[in-house]
Amino acid sequence: MKPDAIYVFRKGAKVKTRFLLTERRGDYFPSNFPAVYKRGEKQGRFYVGFRETVNRPRPGHRFFTHTVELDNSRTVTGLNFAPEYPLKAFGDYRGDALLIEFSDSRDYIKIMFYKGMAAVAQSLFQKWVTMGLPETTEADSLPLDLLKKAG
DSSP states (O other): OOOSEEEEEEEOTTOSSEEEEEEEEESOOOTTOSEEOOSSTTTTOEEEEEEEOOOOOOTTSOOOSEEEEOGGGOEEEEEOOOTTOTTEEEEEETTEEEEEEEOTTSOEEEEEEETTOGGGHHHHHHHHHHTOOOOOOSSOBOOTHHHHHHO
16 A cells, blocks of 8 residues: 655754655645745745654543644644654544654654545554555655645
């Protein structure tokens, strides 16, 4: 099963939590994703935030150790990393399943979208880490300026 879209982000210079979009593949454009810098020298560039959560677990609530965020700290998805897969996680965003992988240096994040499959995100993750999943799409990489038109 191939992802409907793949986004690759690189950690921005001089920042701890923001990652800038470097590549996008696929013909699926998730709603309001990724965030866009609205001013400054990076105006018009696409990004996501990644950070550790500071909240403590509460009974009856889902708890995540990390989050992927858009502008104004709007959470895209919460993440928990298993000790046996410290660079891979899964989540969901507006009905879509997400599989997320970090580079060894944690300077790059790859986010793979599976349209309409949020309910089976954990199953996709288990298949990915045990048997593997194809990580390419049939579409070639799209120029980043096309994201503005589709977003």
